[in-house]
Amino acid sequence: MQSRRSFLKWSALVGGATALGGGGLLVSRYPTGGAPAGVPGAAAAAAASGSRIFRTANTPECLHCALLAHVEDGRLVKVTGDPDFNILACARGISRIRQLYSPHRLKYPMRRAGRRGEDRWERITWEEALDTIAERYQRILEEDGNQAFLAFGGTGNWSSLSTGVRGLYSAFWNRFGGNTPIISQLCCASVSSGFNAIFGGGRSEFRDEWVHSRFFLAWGNNPAVSNQGYMKNLFQAREEHGARLITIDPRLSETAALSDRWIQIRPGTDAAYALGMVKVLLDEGLFDEEYVRRFTNAPFLVRLGERGCDLQSESRGWPAGGETLPFDLRDLRLLTDGGSGSGSFVVWDEIGGRPVAPDTPGIRPALRGSYTIGGVRYQPVFEWMRANAARYTPEVVHRITGAPPESVAPVTREYAAVRPAAIIQNMAGAQRTDHGTLTVIGHLYLASLTGNVGMLGGGVNDNGGYLRQGGNINYPVPVQRNEPIAGIPATKLGEYLVERKPHPIRAIHVAGTGVLTQYPNTRKIIAGLDNIDLMVVQDIFMTTTARYADFVLPVTTLFETRNLLAGVRSRYIQLMQQAIEPLFESRSDRWILTELARRLGFGDDFDKPDDDLLRHVLEPTGVSLEQLEEGPVNPMPDPWVPFADKQFDTPSGRIEFFSTYLQERGFDPLLEYLHPVEAPWVDETRAARYPLQLINRKNHNHVNSSFHHHDFLTEIWASQVLQIHPEDAKSRGIEDGARVRVFNDRGEIEAQAHVTRGILRGVVSVTTGWGGVNEKQTASILSPDKYEPISLGHTLNSSMVEVADGDGASRGDAA
Amino acid sequence: MSDTKQQVAFFFDANRCTGCRTCEVACKVENGVELGPRWRKVRTVEGDQDGGPYMYHVSMSCNHCEVPVCAEACPSGAITKRSDGIVIVDQSKCIGARLCAWACPYDAPQFSAETGKMEKCNFCSHRIDAGTGGPACAEACPTKALQWGTLDEVAAKQGATAEFGPLPDADITQPAIRFIPLKLVRS
Amino acid sequence: METRDWSLVVFTVLTQAAVGAFLTLQVLEYLAARRGPGESGRATDNPRDSSPASAGAQGGEPEAGNARESGRAMASAAPAGRRTPAPLLVVLAVLSAGLFAALFHLSTPLQAARAVVNFSSSWLSREIVFGSLFAALLGALVAQEWRAASSEAVGSVQGRRAPTPGTASPPEGRRRIGPEPANPTSQAPATWLHRLTAAAGLAFLGCQTAIYLLPAQPAWNSFATPAGFGGTALRLGILGVAAGLVVRSLTAGVDEPAQADPIGGGGTSAAPLRGLALAGIAALALEFVVVPLHLASLAANPLPAAAASVERLTGDYGGVLVLRLGLLGAAAAALGGVLAISRRPFAPARPTGSSAQRLAFPLTCGAFALTAASEVCGRFLFYAMQVRVGI
Incomplete structure (x- = not known):
């Protein structure tokens, strides 16, 4: 006080x-x-x-x-x-x-005085800190080159003069000559790859347009938490248009609790449920046939292997969904006329009774049937989709997902009955599973089949912002082209550091991100830090990550600097005016980067007035700094309809149910469900030790590991909380509110038990990113460091653990 | 508000509350409430109905009751009800007997460990008096689950009820708050 | 239960004991007085100065009703020897200690005086007013008694017959405070001052009870609160007086051998403690009725808060509840012992006492101590079972 x-x-x-x-x-x-x-x-x-x-x-x-x-x-x-x-x-x-005004803020630069991670420090001056860091960076650069550097920056501060997308921090490392990149990302990799596969890229966000939606399907996603500011639009649609809200989630999430219907499925089985829905759409003719013919590659002709097959008779013998097909979907081939481009594909014209290019005027492309061309049997993509989806009967869906078999048809019918219908996804949910991309593709299939894509208030909602919806900004300083450097997959950080792959890393620089609360298998990363010569962390607080640094640099809060936010989470561009002078000896990221750049010999472009840099950033936006002084500006069309022109950046220019993107990369070109790798009902050996499936949830008190130092929030949310079903709790002697240990072979964390029927039996949930303050509650310690094969994304919701009452000797302590 | 003599009131729609606690924090920031006392609290209610679990949130502070039993119980006369219905506490008169806390069915009176005095929601009377707006909590609510107005206004909202779920019998104090309970459709 | 609520445990138990003891003394005086001037001999002069000796002399009526018997016993309740302000002083001291403890429940004890401001609606204000009034009146009585005792001592030196003690005030004090009883033949023991004091005590107890009759607190908002608070007053009052009696009998002694045996004064079967023991057992038994009824009514209450209180009483604090009732049972057994020994005839007391007298002390004081401990447990439970309605 x-x-x-x-x-x-x-x-x-x-x-x-x-x-x-x-x-x-x-x-x-x-x-x-x-x-x-x-x-x-x-x-x-x-x-x-x-x-x-x-x-x-x-x-x-x-x-x-x-x-x-x-x-x-x-x-x-x-x-x-x-x-x-x-x-x-x-x-x-x-x-x-x-x-x-937190008393826990970092107040001055400090140098490590104890063992790494011991949290003993020695106060130094800025001059000494910057000189030493620059000098050692220079030496490492001379000895091992740019590949010896790893730079983390990001989610804690996405403003332009800090660590934002296309921000000054990225520009700094670019002008430094580059560094070992992190491949893929922890967050939305599978969403990106799903959109890439089916739409050829792009992301669709229409949260302001939810007011126009007539139906919402929150799928593996909890918008009541991750999009709570926009929930008013959803509520408005419900109140004014009677829009229904259905939630698919293993947990009775904040969104599920407010929903008209809640479907509980096993984590990682979403694609099977989606295929069950696709089956109902196709069986009952609930899809938008005209849309599908015009804007998707469903009519494109495909053959299996060289000669094709009789799909109708062949598919009768196919096993149920979830079991392997008697052939490889990768052997499907799209018929082309030998050329390239969108016109090179072939459809069957029902009017003319002949194969033609898809966009030939006056034709009616066939969706159904089997056609022999040159002695080879072809079927439209649609037939293959239908044959594959037919394996996902309600009983099969139930067996895989655990959802009631009788739920599939009504949910599908409700979804198909009204338009525009929105599927709300992303934000650390179902797509961060072992086959998360397939989950996303499932959403895109449903939205495309029902003609919702490109419609005001319809489609698949992602959390994009200005930059994700086609907007552009400049880096604050001119950037250069650097030699490419082999990277480290995001989920494999620990392994690569420990094994010095693909090359030894000597220096790590961290700004505004919680490497040791976000990157999976965190204990392994900490072990890997032993191989690091120098770690510099610039942050506002002594975070878990900062504790392992050699130098800690105190950074200002957003009130103490001038900055600009034109990011990936809002359509608006906003000026951040400086409200007060920096407290203590804290300095802005911008100042620190400029001082380091100056010492490293490329400071000239950095060493300019703030507003010069900001004007440069804004150049492509058409928005002026003066406008922004008056308030946030939305440079995008309003209302915004993603894919309104139905032009897709795929080889065919259409929505590709048959994904050339996936086929090129060696994956099944059609949506097929694959079992998760790390799930108790799949890996029974592992389940003997770690029988519970762990999923991570987001909570209102944090964003990743930000905000854990706000005492008004910790007063309300004091601890990591494990949600566990009463039956699972009972068999372990765990009572509501008890301290528990959650552990697997990657480590152990502490949490408080919340015994609730609001979670599927056999599944437990912790808050992701917790541990900014208390290292023992860091959920990422438990997260697997495997990756989703298509996106190389994070699979933290395909994880297995065991839970035990917190009393008694802790495994971690004993080890 | 044109007529300050009308009883002011809160309005809470459980169908719009995501449990984000913005109201709680807005209250603390607006009123400079230190750690410890929580003038407004969001509670989570869990239960089972028709074999399925349900959950909803309730955001509540002092309900500025028409029958302020806290004021009746207070031995030192520190709690009074204004003509616009706002129940305020004069901390200079509070002796920390905590009778108000026993009497209140809503856990509204909060005690500061630092001052030993009771403090609680004052409906942001400083904002009301200055004409600068209503309670910070309601104005900060991102989903408009929490609103404010005169009691007549909020009572007139469709579906508004005085009795709500596990809350105490409204007859005890006649709280100046109206609710729309969670619609458990689940069909 | 919060730590600070312990001050309320102390406060309520002590003040209720004080009210109970005062009222018990008054009842005894009243009963003694009802025995009439013929028995007291000096009633017109001082109706409450019935001599245990003379009372003992009337002991040839073993069939006499309990009331009379105990009345007589209590008349010597105070009984041994010289008149003294000691009993009332003890009551006042207990009351004061209780009131003092209450201050610790306030965050700002120095501002306690403000607590009376809201007399018009706050039961706490009223409690404090009546508690203070009770204390003041009691103080006045003590002062009176003190003076009476002093003048008596002088009189005694002057060769007057030593009046038997009691809680009575001397005539002159009485006259100063209030008028004579309207009907002297009633032999009413109380002066207006006594009556006022008793009324203040009862009002105090009533207000104290009313504080807790809150709709927001189902476990308190019950018949069990008045029954519990009243029961505490009865149990500790009766047993406190009884214990005072035997203590006094031990300490009184050497120069007043005749007054030293509260059990069998005069060597008859008319034991002065008997009535107290019987009343005490009844008061102890009361709780065995109240507790199950309270639990049953809470269990029948549809409010979750009531169920939560039951869970606390039978779950977390079930042990304390068993202890509380066990202690009461043990106290009742001890009182049974008192009854048993008071039935036996034995020889006139000697300063060191008969075997019965030797037993009387541990049994009576033991019963009191057990009850006191039980009351503390009970009051702890009272605060610990509190669960507010709502969420």
Whole structure:
């Protein structure tokens, strides 16, 4: 308490004595009034006399809400959400005042004084820190080249002069000459690969347009948490249009709890449920036939092998879904006319009774039937989709997913009955499983078959923002072309560091990301750090990751610097005005990078006024800095309809149910369900030791591992919580609220048990990313470091663990 | 609000609450409430119905009851009800007897370990009085699950009820809050 | 239960004991007085100065009703020897200690005076007003008694017959405070001051009870609260007086051998403790009725909070509940022992006491101690079982 007060006083002094550039808007939205005596704290202070309000934005990988910083005499007294923004800021954003004035902030540069990870430090000056780091970087560069460097930056701060996409941090490493890249990503890799496979890329986000939707299917996704600011639109659609909401989730998530219907399925079996739905759509003719003919490659002719086959008779002997087909789907071949491009594929014209190019005018491409061309038997892709989906009867779907067999048809019919219908997915859910890409493809199949793609308020909703919807910004400084360097798959970080693959890494630089709370098999990464000469972490707090550094550099919060947010989580471009002067000796990422660049010999482009860099960033957007001073700007069409022109960046220019992308990469070109690798009902040997399936959930108190230092949030959410079914808890003697150990061969974490029927029996759930404060609760310790084969993405929801009552000797301690 | 003499009230729609706690934090930030006391709390209710589990959230603070039993119980007269119905506590009169906390069915009175005094939601009376808006919690709610108005206004909303799930009998204090309970369709 | 609630355990148990003891003393005085002037001999002068010696002398009525018997016994309740303010002083001390403990429940004890401001609606304000009034009146009685005792001591030196003690005030004190009883033949033991004090005590107890009759607290908002608080007052009052009696009998002694045996004063079967023991057993038994009825009514209550309270009482704190009832049972058994020995005739007391007298001390004081311990357990349970309605 005492220390916090002195901080406040100190900051007031500094701030009050400094004229701020940029300028906040004068208070107009909140005229001042006579506050009654006795109103405690900040509110009284703000109300007592005029205060200035500065614009800023929440920068992590969240919703990028616009914030208003209320400043009084150089002291931040309050943070509120901007009521004029498209969504209202949540608890995380407005609790940032507690981040700013937290007594736990890093206050000055420090050098490691104990063993790595021991958390013993020696205070040093900025001069010494920067000189030493630059000098050692220079030496490593000379000895082992750029490949000896690994740079992590990102999700904690996605602003342009910091670690955002196309931000200054990326530019710094580019101008440094490059570094060993991380291949794929932990978050949305399987979403990207799914969209690439079927749509040829692009991502679709239409959260503002949910008000137009008539149906919502939240699939392996919990928008009530991960898109809570936009939920008002969903609620509006429900209230005004009677839109229904169905949720598919192993957990009674916040969204499932609010849903009209909740389908509980086993984690990682989503594609089987999707195929069951596809079967119903095709069997009952609930798909949009005209749309499918025109905009998809469903009519394209395909043969099996060289001569083709009689699909109708062949498919009668196919085994149930989930079991291997008697042939390889990869042996399917699209018929082409020998040329290339979208016109080279062939469809059967029902009118003319002959094979023609798909876009030939006046034809009616056949979806059904079998056609012999040149002695070879072809069937349209549609027939193959139908034959394959036919294996996913309600009973088969039930056997695989655990969902009630009688649920499939009604859910499908409801989904197909109204348009626009939205499937809400992504955000660390079903796509982060062993075959997550197939889950995403399942969603895209359903949306495409029903003609929802390209429709206002319909389709598959992803969490894209400006940059994900085709927008573009410049790097703040000019970038260069570097020699490519072999990379490290994101999930394999620990293994590659330990085994020095593909080459030894000597230096790691981390800015605004929780490497040791996010990257899987975290214990292995920590072991790999033994092979590192130098680790530099710049952050606001002494995070779990920072504790393992050699140098820790204190970074400013978003109120203490000028910045710009044009990211991947909101369509809006926002200026972040500096509200107060930096506290302590904290410095912005921008300042640190500039100082290092200067010392490393490429500082000229960095060493310019902030606004010069920002104007450069904004150049491709058509939005000016002056506009942004007035408030956030949405540079995109409004309303926004992804794929409105139905032009897809695939070889055929169409939605490709038969994915050339997948075929080229050696995967099944058609959607087929594959069992997860790490699941108790699959890997029975492993299940003997770790019989529970672990899934990770997101929670309202954090974004990845950000916000764990906000005490207004930890007051509400104090601990990692394990959700466990009453039967599983009972057999382990675990009571609600008990301390438990969750462990597997990768490590062990601590959690508090929440015994609830709101989770599938045999499945347990922890909050992902927890552990920014308490290393023992870090969920990533348990996460597998295998990857999804198509996307190389993270599979943290295909994981197995055992849970035990927390009393008694801890395995970790004993080991 | 044109007529400050009308009883002010909260409105809560369980079908719109995601449990994000923005209201809680907005309250603390607006009123400078330190760690410990929680003027507003979001509770999660779990249960089973027709063989299936359900869950919903309830955001509540002081309900500025029409029958403020806290004020009746307070021995030192520190709690009073304003003409607009806001129940306020004068901390200079509070002796920390905590009778209000026993009497209140809603766990609204909060005690600060630092001051030993009771504190609680004041409906952001400073904002009401200054005409700068309503309670910070309701204004911060990202989904409009929590709203405010006069009691007459919120009571007139469709489906609004005074009795709600596991909450105490509204007759005890006649709380100035109306609810729309979770619609458990599940069909 | 919060730690600070322990101050309320102490406060309520002590103040209820004080009210109970005062009322017990008054009842005994009243009963003694009802025996009439012929028996007391000096009633017109001081109706409450019935002499145990003379009472003992009337002991040839073994068939006499319990009330009379105990009345007589209590008349010497205070009984041994010289008049003294000691019993009331003890009551006052207990009351004061209780009131003092209550301060620790406040965050700002220095501002305790504010607690009376809301007399018009707050039962706590009323409790404090009546508690203070009770204490003040009790103080006045003690002062009176003190003066009476002093003047008596002087009188005694002057050769007057030593009046038997009691809680009575001397005539002059009585006259100062209030008028004579309207009907002297009733031999009413109480002065207006006594009556006022008793009324204040009862009002105090009533307000204290009413505080907890909160709709928000189903476990408290029950007949069990008045029954429990009243029961505590009865049990500790009766047994406290009884214990005081035997203690006094041990300490009184050497110079007043005749007064030293509370059990069989005068060597008859009319044991002064007998009535107290019987009343005590009845008061102890009360709790065995109240507890099951309370649990049953809570169990029948549809509110989850009530069920949660039952769970606490029978689950987490089931052991304490068993202990509480066990202690009460043991106390009742001890009182049974008192009854047993008080039935036996034995020789006139000697300073060191007969075997019965030797037993009387541990049995009576043991019963009191066991009950006191049980009351603390019971009051702990009272606060620990609290579960607010709602969520």
